[in-house]
Amino acid sequence: MDLEIFDRMESEVRGYVRSFPVIFNQAKGSVLTDESGKEYIDFFSGAGTLNYGHNNPILKKKLIEYLNTDGVVHGLDMATSAKKYFMETFERVLLKPRKMNYTLQFTGPTGTNAVEAALKLARQVKGRSNVVSFTHGFHGVSGGSLAVTANEKFRDAAGVSLHNxxxxxxxxYIGPDVDTIxxxxxxxxxPSSGLDLPAAVIVETVQGEGxxxxxxxxxxxxxxxxxRKFDMLLIVDDIQVGCGRTGSFFSFEAAGxxxxxxxxxxxxSGFGLPxxxxxxxxxxDVWKPGQHSGTFRGNNLAFVTAAQALDSYWSDDQFQNETRRKERIVRDWLENIVHSFPEAGFSVRGRGLIQGLVCDATPELANKIAKQAFAHGLVIxxxxxxxxxxxxxxxxxxxDAQLTRxxxxxxxxxxxxxxxxGKKSKVLKFGA
Structure with a gap:
């Protein structure tokens, strides 16, 4: 597989191509195909961007129909038919059945843009600059989002001090018996703890990257x-584990x-569109008109597929029940791996269809397993x-057949x- 052009022209910052060193040229459902024709089952889903699979036929049909009508593609924050239909669908399918009352702010195109806007708004509302985040949290790699991200690798790349x-x-984090709340x-x-009263707390209910x-x-x-007790706003970052990943559309619903x-x-968007x-x-909603902006906050193609995804998958409980059924398949399989290889010290954690096989005893095993799995045709x-x-x-x-495979x-x-x-260990022991 000739990756020369990527090695020669693309920045060293590229990451996933190093883990998956092939050139993909087709994708459908849960299968990726490279230029040589080899197929890979996808257990990565665009880092959680493709909950409905690659080129979902229901969403693709709607998107092509919209393009064929010369519908508006780029709209900033102007009113368009696609945006109107998305908001109507979001209210009808998600908000009203859950008795949720929220104003919508379109920040596009990526998750870090949403986090930046949320943090900025919280500070305006409370008139305080400090925000509390959590160990192992990940919220994005732009300035404000990076400041509330814990991972050293990302923080070291900032080039500036990360404050507030x-x-x-x-x-x-400190063990199962310690109440961190x-x-x-x-x-x-x-008053002498050194913690300035925060404007907000930002949290992931399941820390994916963490x-x-x-x-x-x-x-x-x-x-x-x-x-509520200390007058702090609660921000839930549902960027990776929302949109059904944990079973319910919002990851926090069962908590009430x-x-x-x-x-x-x-x-x-349901289709991989920003x-x-x-x-x-x-x-x-204390924003003044135009106070927070962005050229690509009106991706009408995304509005079209997002509305269709809500209509197709979230109008009743069938889809979330299916996700929970598949969760049990994955969980049972991973638990069986733990019991089948007790010498490895594996454990399992997760919720819905974000599950982790944890290699705490020997951390480097995880990457070795991922690399071996890719060689066998699994992207993970x-x-x-x-x-x-x-x-x-x-x-x-x-x-089910692809999941089991x-x-x-x-x-x-x-x-x-x-x-x-094991072979390496024996060699080392003999050599010693």
Whole structure:
């Protein structure tokens, strides 16, 4: 596979092509095909952007129909028919059935744009600059978003000091028996703790990039209570784990909370088209006209596919029930791997169709398993502070046979890597 043009012309910053060193030229459903004709099952889904699979036929049909009518493609924040229909559908399918009342702010084109707008708005509303984020949190790589991102790799690339953020321990960070909300509360209560009263708290209910760390429903509810007690806005970043990834459309629904601000992107358009959105309680809408802007905040093609995705998949409970059924398939398979290879010290965590095979005992195993799986025809990535988690992120629409085949490839790759590692260990022991 000739990657010479990429090596010669593209910046060293490129990342995923190093993990998947082939040239893909076709994609359908949960299968990617490279230029040589080799097929790969996709357990990556564009980092969570393709919850409905590649070239979803329902969404593609609607998109082509719209293009054939010469519908508006680029609209800034002007009123268009596509935008009107998206908002009507969003209200009808999502907000009204859930008794949610939010104003919509279109920030496009990517998730970090939504986070930037949410942080800026929270600071305006409260008149305070400090924001609390959490250990292992990831919220984007532009200035404000990067300041609330914990990962050292991303922070080191900033080139400037990252201020106005304090980090608190996420649920389980200090161990299962430590109540990190109580710790956070003590910091807020103590005027000599050094913690400036935050304007807002930003949180992912499941930290994808951070290593598939799952907050309990109790922890999330207690966090909301803390925000109310200390007059802080609660921002839920649902960019990767929203849009059905955890089962329900919004990842926090089972907790029964009402965030002040919600950020959405990735799979919002449903078709891989750039789109991001901020949901804010109406009383927080203190923006002056044009005060926050962006050339590509009106991607009408994304509005068309996003509305169709909502109509096609979220008008009843069938789709989320299917996601939960597939969750059980993945979870059971991963738990079986844990029990089948006890010497590896694996564990499993996740919610919905974001699941992680955790290699805490030997972090480097995760990347070796991912590499071996790719050689067998499975696209899968790792996450976590040390890339110690094999992250399973298939399309929610994946067929059972493809899902099972992908899980088989993971199990095969685990067995092969552990066998190779065992041979190395014996050689080292003999040499010693």
């Amino acid at each position: 953020t304090a980090f608190m321990p996420f649920d389980g 109580a710790y956070f509360e003590r910091m807020l209560e103590d 290593g598939v760390n799952v907050a309990s429903w109790r922890w999330i509810r207690e966090l909301e209570k803390l925000c 909370i009402k965030p002040d601000i919600i950020t959405l992107s990735k799979s919002l 789109m991001s959105l901020v949901l804010l309680k109406p009383e927080l 990535e790792t996450s976590g502070a040390q890339d110690e988690v094999l992250k399973i992120l298939p399309a929610l629409t994946i067929e 992908g899980l088989e490839l993971i199990e095969r790759s685990v067995a092969e890597v552990l066998k190779q590692e």
